[in-house]
Amino acid sequence: MTLLTMMAVVTVAIVVQRNLFAVVVFGSIYSFLMATALVALDAVDVAMTEASVGAGMSTVLLLAALHLTRGQEVKPLQRPLLPLLVAAVIGATLVYGTLGLPAFSDPQAAIHTHVVPRYLLESLRETGVPNVVTSVLASYRGYDTLGETTVVFTAGAGVIALLRRRRGEGQKR
Amino acid sequence: MTRDLVLRILGKLLIPFVVLFALYVQFHGDFGPGGGFQAGVITAAAVIFYAIIYGLPAARKFAPDWIIESMVATGVLIYGGVGVFGILLGGNYLDYFVLAHDSVHGQERGIFWVEVGVAITVSGVMLKIFYMFAGRQRDRDAE
Numbered sequence: 001m002t003l004l005t006m007m008a009v010v011t012v013a014i015v016v017q018r019n020l021f022a023v024v025v026f027g028s029i030y031s032f033l034m035a036t037a038l039v040a041l042d043a044v045d046v047a048m049t050e051a052s053v054g055a056g057m058s059t060v061l062l063l064a065a066l067h068l069t070r071g072q073e074v075k076p077l078q079r080p081l082l083p084l085l086v087a088a089v090i091g092a093t094l095v096y097g098t099l100g101l102p103a104f105s106d107p108q109a110a111i112h113t114h115v116v117p118r119y120l121l122e123s124l125r126e127t128g129v130p131n132v133v134t135s136v137l138a139s140y141r142g143y144d145t146l147g148e149t150t151v152v153f154t155a156g157a158g159v160i161a162l163l164r165r166r167r168g169e170g171q172k173r
Numbered sequence: 174m175t176r177d178l179v180l181r182i183l184g185k186l187l188i189p190f191v192v193l194f195a196l197y198v199q200f201h202g203d204f205g206p207g208g209g210f211q212a213g214v215i216t217a218a219a220v221i222f223y224a225i226i227y228g229l230p231a232a233r234k235f236a237p238d239w240i241i242e243s244m245v246a247t248g249v250l251i252y253g254g255v256g257v258f259g260i261l262l263g264g265n266y267l268d269y270f271v272l273a274h275d276s277v278h279g280q281e282r283g284i285f286w287v288e289v290g291v292a293i294t295v296s297g298v299m300l301k302i303f304y305m306f307a308g309r310q311r312d313r314d315a316e
Contacts, residue, residue: 044206048198052214057299060221064306127280129203137208138284142267149252149291156245156298163305
């Protein structure tokens, strides 16, 4: 509860704050709080990813991007009523969607009765890997992870294609 | 390059441990939390830490662009290669149990190489993106 309150406070601070440097730092703090919440939920692997990618890497990249731009958020030109309406509608739809989910930590929920028992009980015997997260990611769901790796590769290739200085571009100016 | 003595000394002290921790996360991912993705990010973070303290040219000397760019593709190729290897040994794509005589050992071997591939691609991409952003800043300063 304390964690969620702190996260809510940080979110409000991000919205109110106009100095982008402060926004980036608040975003990093938010990621660390999120990582702590994930540790509290026993999802250590995800927490590690959140702390290293969310709080570490994104902060560094955003700060690097901030160096290239101005540090102050500009005032919007017109009142953002339409975006506010769209955001409110989408938010309400998502909240409505959560009503259909099984109750939190319900052992009879569909995801816990389908393949999870096999993963939990058989993973050590079938793969010899005690950490179920690793065996699911790399073995049972190997195709998904191959897809994710390809997504990361594509992201890198996209950034290279967009930001690379072409030969001779420096001399033109 | 920063002249801050405290940062430089601390960086020198800490970066080896960051790299060591990345290796631990990589190879201990079978037993504890972690794995290729996290290890890749931590490795990239160590180099970025170095680049921030000692300057981008120093980091580029240590990890040149061509290595980083080939890492981006190498990881995916290793991952895909494990799958193709499975086909060559008589299984389906990404079947690990054919990789060794014993199916459990095959699984362990497959997971190991797949995680290596993930780590290489992830750290390559992270470093490349950072180099791109930081390099632009340096170019503009030179103008």
